[in-house]
Amino acid sequence: MTKDRHEPRIHDVAALAGVSVATVSRVMSNPAIVSKAAREAVERAIVETGYRLNVTARNLRQRQVGAVLALVPRLANPFFSQILSGIAEVLSERKLNLLVLDTDGPVLTGRPEALGAWLTRSHADGVIVLDGRLGPELFASVHCPPVVQACEWIAGLDAPRILADNVEGGRLAVRHLAELGHRYIAHLAGPAGNSLSISRRKGVERGFEETGIASEAAELRLSGEFSLRSGNAAAADLLSNHRQATAVFCDSDEMAIGLVHGLAGAGIRVPHDISVVGFDNIEMSAYALPPLTTIRQHRHRIGRKAAETLIALVRQEPCAPETILPVELLVRDSTRAPR
Amino acid sequence: MTKDRHEPRIHDVAALAGVSVATVSRVMSNPAIVSKAAREAVERAIVETGYRLNVTARNLRQRQVGAVLALVPRLANPFFSQILSGIAEVLSERKLNLLVLDTDGPVLTGRPEALGAWLTRSHADGVIVLDGRLGPELFASVHCPPVVQACEWIAGLDAPRILADNVEGGRLAVRHLAELGHRYIAHLAGPAGNSLSISRRKGVERGFEETGIASEAAELRLSGEFSLRSGNAAAADLLSNHRQATAVFCDSDEMAIGLVHGLAGAGIRVPHDISVVGFDNIEMSAYALPPLTTIRQHRHRIGRKAAETLIALVRQEPCAPETILPVELLVRDSTRAPR
DNA sequence: CTGTTAGCGCATTCAG
DNA sequence: CTGAATGCGCTAACAG
Numbered sequence: 001m002t003k004d005r006h007e008p009r010i011h012d013v014a015a016l017a018g019v020s021v022a023t024v025s026r027v028m029s030n031p032a033i034v035s036k037a038a039r040e041a042v043e044r045a046i047v048e049t050g051y052r053l054n055v056t057a058r059n060l061r062q063r064q065v066g067a068v069l070a071l072v073p074r075l076a077n078p079f080f081s082q083i084l085s086g087i088a089e090v091l092s093e094r095k096l097n098l099l100v101l102d103t104d105g106p107v108l109t110g111r112p113e114a115l116g117a118w119l120t121r122s123h124a125d126g127v128i129v130l131d132g133r134l135g136p137e138l139f140a141s142v143h144c145p146p147v148v149q150a151c152e153w154i155a156g157l158d159a160p161r162i163l164a165d166n167v168e169g170g171r172l173a174v175r176h177l178a179e180l181g182h183r184y185i186a187h188l189a190g191p192a193g194n195s196l197s198i199s200r201r202k203g204v205e206r207g208f209e210e211t212g213i214a215s216e217a218a219e220l221r222l223s224g225e226f227s228l229r230s231g232n233a234a235a236a237d238l239l240s241n242h243r244q245a246t247a248v249f250c251d252s253d254e255m256a257i258g259l260v261h262g263l264a265g266a267g268i269r270v271p272h273d274i275s276v277v278g279f280d281n282i283e284m285s286a287y288a289l290p291p292l293t294t295i296r297q298h299r300h301r302i303g304r305k306a307a308e309t310l311i312a313l314v315r316q317e318p319c320a321p322e323t324i325l326p327v328e329l330l331v332r333d334s335t336r337a338p339r
Numbered sequence: 340m341t342k343d344r345h346e347p348r349i350h351d352v353a354a355l356a357g358v359s360v361a362t363v364s365r366v367m368s369n370p371a372i373v374s375k376a377a378r379e380a381v382e383r384a385i386v387e388t389g390y391r392l393n394v395t396a397r398n399l400r401q402r403q404v405g406a407v408l409a410l411v412p413r414l415a416n417p418f419f420s421q422i423l424s425g426i427a428e429v430l431s432e433r434k435l436n437l438l439v440l441d442t443d444g445p446v447l448t449g450r451p452e453a454l455g456a457w458l459t460r461s462h463a464d465g466v467i468v469l470d471g472r473l474g475p476e477l478f479a480s481v482h483c484p485p486v487v488q489a490c491e492w493i494a495g496l497d498a499p500r501i502l503a504d505n506v507e508g509g510r511l512a513v514r515h516l517a518e519l520g521h522r523y524i525a526h527l528a529g530p531a532g533n534s535l536s537i538s539r540r541k542g543v544e545r546g547f548e549e550t551g552i553a554s555e556a557a558e559l560r561l562s563g564e565f566s567l568r569s570g571n572a573a574a575a576d577l578l579s580n581h582r583q584a585t586a587v588f589c590d591s592d593e594m595a596i597g598l599v600h601g602l603a604g605a606g607i608r609v610p611h612d613i614s615v616v617g618f619d620n621i622e623m624s625a626y627a628l629p630p631l632t633t634i635r636q637h638r639h640r641i642g643r644k645a646a647e648t649l650i651a652l653v654r655q656e657p658c659a660p661e662t663i664l665p666v667e668l669l670v671r672d673s674t675r676a677p678r
Numbered sequence: 679c680t681g682t683t684a685g686c687g688c689a690t691t692c693a694g
Numbered sequence: 695c696t697g698a699a700t701g702c703g704c705t706a707a708c709a710g
Contacts, residue, residue: 007460007482009687020697025689035695052482055461056399057687060702065395067406067436075424078417085414088441097462099406099436102427121346122394122703123436143346143391228626261626287567287600289628348703359681364705374679396703399686461687681710691700 008049017045028053067097068310069124071115073131075102078282079226079252079299080130083150086303087128094311099124103131112138119144126310129154132195146313150306151299153195160313161322162306166196169295170203171210172329173249173277176293178211181337182247182275185213186220188234188259190251197223197251200279204249220245224255231258239266246274246338253278253285253294260288260334275335290333297327347388356384367392406436407649408463410454412470414441417621418565418591418638419469422489425642426467433650438463442470451477458483465649468493471534485652489645490638492534499652500661501645505535508634509542510549511668512588512616515632517550520676521586521614524552525559527573527598529590536562536590539618543588559584563594570597577613578605585613585677592617592624592633599627599673614674630671637664 006012014021019038026034027042034042045051059066068091072080088098101108101118108114112135119127120143127145132152139147139157147159170187177185187204190197208214220242224230231254238245238259250256256278260270270276270290278285278294285292305323312319345351353360358377365373366381373381384390398405407430411419427437440457451474458466459482466484471491478486478496486498509526516524526543529536547553559581563569570593577584577598589595595617599609609615609629617624617633624631644662651658 010689011687021688022690022697023695026696029689033695038696050481052459052461054399054687055459056395056404057702058689060393060395060399060704061687061689063702067438075420075427078420081414081417081420084439085441085444088414088439089444092440092444097406097438098440100423100427100439101431101437102424105424105428105431108431120391120394122391142389228622232626257623258626261628261630264628283567284596284623287571287597289600289603291600346703349705350703360703361681361683361705362679365680368705372679377680393703396686397705399688400703400705402686679710682708684705684707686704686706688702689700690702691698693698694696 007054008051009054010051012049013042013045013051016049017041065121065123065125066095067099067124068126068128068307069099069101069118070128071101071103071131071134073102073133074104075100078284079254079280082299083130083303083306086300086305087307088303089300090304090307090311096125096311103134116141121145126314128306128310129157129159146310148306148310148313150302151196155195160309160319162302162309163199163322163324164297164302165324165327166199167203167206169279169297169327170200170205170249171207172203172327173279173295174204174207174213175211176329176331177247177249177275177277177335178207178213180247180275180335183213183338184220184242184244184246186222186238186242186245186248188231188238188248188250188255189221189223190226190255192223200251222248226252226254228254228258228261231255231260232262233258235259235262235266235268238263239268247276247335248274249277249279251279253280253282253292256292256294256334257284257288260290260292271334271336273339275338277335281330286332288334293332293335294330295327296330298325301325346393347390348393349390351388352381352384352390355388356380404460404462404464405434406438406463407465407467407646408438408440408457409467410440410442410470410473412441412472413443414439418593418619421638422469422642422645425639425644426646427642428639429643429646429650435464435650442473455480460484465653467645467649468496468498485649487645487649487652489641490535494534499648499658501641501648502538502661502663503636503641504663504666505538506542506545508618508636508666509539509544509588510546511542511666512618512634513543513546513552514550515668515670516586516588516614516616516674517546517552519586519614519674522552522677523559523581523583523585525561525577525581525584525587527570527577527587527589527594528560528562529565529594531562539590561587565591565594567593567597567600570594570599571601572597574598574601574605574607577602578607586615586674587613588616588618590618592619592621592631595631595633595673596623596627599629599631610673610675612678614677616674620669625671627673629673632671632674633669635667635669637666640664
């Protein structure tokens, strides 16, 4: 076994098997069209030489990259890992690579144009965007490969969307609280303009209407990001400006957990004094104290669906412009009737 | 990937600029060696044609892949996202792609050999292994590119390791508890044989020796995985088999939070009845109730260092066989003196 | 400093 | 069913 010398190439296999390189190539990609004798000779030669297909060469020849790029807002955020996991699952079934780019990484921050350099057909066969803050013009270039949006979406970007049923989520949360008897419900929303917050807000309002809360109390709005920290910070705001609220619906579990923490610091107990509902059902929410009532979102499934849609798009197969995946209310211990 | 008719190639740029393709190539890779006039002509032509370098072709020519593969045990686990983020940061500075493969993904599970297909020089220029359960033989093939291990490590695999100071972490945790007056300290360890648990165990024992606890009480061991669920399950074990313990050191924050949850279910309060120390300082630990005393591990920095080491390795530059990054004790509210 | 030329390793016509 | 020939788009010698 000579190691430092050439990695064996298709040519070496062909020579050893006594066939042409074309036949070897066929054995690798479509064995059925090769005679049994030739195929077996090639297979033997492959083993003997230790041949491995050079993926780069094949990609060049086939004018493809063999990889899909995922654009995530903050790779360090656990929220996305489940989605990536779903994406990775589908891609690896198709022998496609998953490329990950953190749109909040230091290379990109402050220079959104820099992202343009990555959005090229020579970098990836397709792109899955998980960051709703990016501008649609980034993806408008002719160089940009097909795009699918997942979870969040970008206004003005005409690319298939895979979303949770955010409206329904907001509605379910409010109805649950209303049924418990709450009348003053605050909504701790994500950043202004965020697509998720907007949809959930719509659901919240629908819930208010349906339960007749709108007439009794104006909705209370807080708004931050989706983070633990902002949830925590919202506690002070809630206590000083929205004293009458007996329940809070948060746009993420992280916010909810941060809020519970902040309230505890002020001596306010959940659910005894205030009820809290989250969104996402991150794994931690079941183990929080108190275990969090939340809206379950199938992030893994969203990831899978996004990858499947992108693959269809790349192949120019028809694909739905919007896919809405169902959500469910999970009642745990952070909600109860108001005192 | 169906390309449009003519993505402009280097040849088109050269023709428009009135220079040779070699000159265009030089402008792209090393502008300094080209005359100002030629360079500017090329730059103009690039803009005018909308030319983008074909990365695959360049990679083929340079016999490289332009990507690094990260092998993570469970992509859905938030623990790894920070590490990936650090890796991604360094790689993108170097214009390298980050490829992610979930070693627990359905494509690989049950068939560890399948991973071998990915461990090829044609798939990645290097590999960062974050999964200590993989067998060393996987990386022994001549086809496998350079490897670096981060966080966990594989016995018998001779590849540079980037680790947190796990021994010191275990020691700090025990000393902290001992200083508070605890004498019966349980260690909730990760899976048997896991490299992290072994090192931390060593630190725990050192702590026992230094504080003279060994003589008063045998160490208590529980063992599970690193997950919320296993921490939760350990609560029952602790209460039925290790009643005398007044403190628990857990090998991960997730375990610690799960344990606190499980204890709460049994009416045991932390830190009032039992003190708990975690490991990792995941973001959530500061917002848990009670906020968790833990050992801080700089995961982002570990990721960065791993990527830097791998790049050095690929370039055949010298690199340290082992890098140990410091840890710190963060005292929060889950520990206090025993009653 | 610049152009010419020869591949990188493979997949795919097109004949046979 | 098989083989010979032709690039995929680019970079790196090697001359000029």
